[in-house]
Amino acid sequence: MTRLFAAAVLVAAFCLPSLAEAAATAILPYNETVQSKLQPQLEALLIGLVRDGRSLTIDGIPVFNGKDKFLPGKIAISLVEFILSLPPEDPRQ
């Protein structure tokens, strides 16, 4: 019985890393949420900004209304994030 138990423990012990990895990958990775939800929204906003410039509105409200004192920084970091997420061969880069 002792040998059987020891064998079972050893087999389980050596299989654990791969089992644990499989369990971890079963949960939807957070970056998938970012890629599937956040990035398309970001792209749409940036395309709107390029198209409309300072007259851009979101839901009828002007974006450049002077109320957001961090806005230039937000636009810059979003734009760079978008550019760097493009594949190297993409002409938009």
Added chain:
Amino acid sequence: MARLTVDDANDTWGAYYYILALDQLRRVGLLQAAVDRLTLAKLRVRLDWRTFVDADDFTLIDHPNNYYCVALGIARLRMRMGWEDGAGAHRIYDKIVDHYRQYSGDYGFADETDGEGRFDRYSVLLSAELAHHFVETNDRPPPEVLVWLRKSAEVMLSRLHEDGTGFEYGRSLGPYSETAIIEVLTVAATLPFTTSNFRLFQFTQVLIYAIALLGLNMLTGYNGQISLGHGAFYAIGAYTTAIMIDRWNIGYGWTLPTAGVVCLVVGFLFGRPALRLEGLYLALATFALALSVPQILKYFEHWTGGSQGIVLSKPKPPFRLPLNEDQWLYFLTLAVALVLFVLARNLLGGRVGRAVVAVRDNHIAAEAMGINNSLYKSVVFGVSAAYTGIAGALSAVVIAYVAPDSFDIFLSITLLTGIVIGGLATISGAIFGAVFIQFVPNWAQDISKAAPWAIFGIFLIVFMYVMPRGIAGFCRLVWIRLTRPPVTREEAGETRHHAPPRRDAPPST
């Protein structure tokens, strides 16, 4: 696009985001193409921490404490961009550290004011932002930042569901609070004290507990000496490793046997005077040991880091093995556990083991048989402490952090619970017990957030009721029932009439 907004208001956080974007463009060689020279010159003037920090005395201008961190981020990025030297960043960092030391007390969470006691999400978040500003500029955060970050990460981790399905709250905390949790854990995950594979970490912890339980089982299960203080040996092993690595830069491989030897000596020396004590009195003496060691560790602050503890780095796999750090530590722990289990089996299965058990069962008879009771008791105490010390040393390497509060009396009680549930005086019981003490508290918390320890208590009672000899004893019983050949009616009748005397039956007179 830069020209479109260059003349707009862009304060503090906006300036930080902007210069971070410019630095990212610079890194990939796109800065010149993306921003013209005139606009870049304007940005160099506008994206400056001096717009909200007094350049003479480095006090914040009309902003709460957390804005020092924004200033630090801008100053370090300006340094990376070649727009200024590192003097400003150093002065700002010093201001942050001074503020932490002066107003954060033992807990290490930042006060938003100068000691008025305004603690909000930034109090926990600030350590992550600080660490992040070092990481984003390819630098390693200073040790004190890692200590603060660890505390923040512990607060955040305790709020999460282990299966990755969100926070413990039934409703949204609001975007700022939820992103604060994500930010702390993201930064913590990039630094060497959290694990990328939590399940694997848990199994590594099971192996570590199994080693410690095996040590305690030698003492309590095989030799009958009750110890409520093995958490102290666990702590001594952990601190031996942490001090050797952190203070003397000794490789972790050398620290494991050293921790074992240190605990062997301490255990043997503690075992000598404890020879005079038995049963509950010995339990009380070891209980005192468990209570005093965390206090002693706090006292020798120069060596142990006081209540802040010592932060270590997780070791990289050697020989370019295709494993990540957590996998390597798992296999290392598995190898150490295998060696120690085989050693324990050989020790306890032979002459020494029989002597150890004889001392437990009847020490007068054992003495009459020529067994040196006091020597065996002291040596078992030492070997038991050595096993527990090696477990503590492995724990320090795996968790990459030691602090006195991690080794309180509760750890000793948990270890004792583990050997009773696993099965006293069994080798395999250490593994069952380790699985129990690692996972059952988590399951109890899943069942009831309000009273997890009540649920844990119910688990304990049920286990003890169903398996009074522990899980190992229960498995042995089931195995015997399953493998015993069926008894025929004739044999049963014969047995009734000619039953041989039972082995444990008293001799007939």
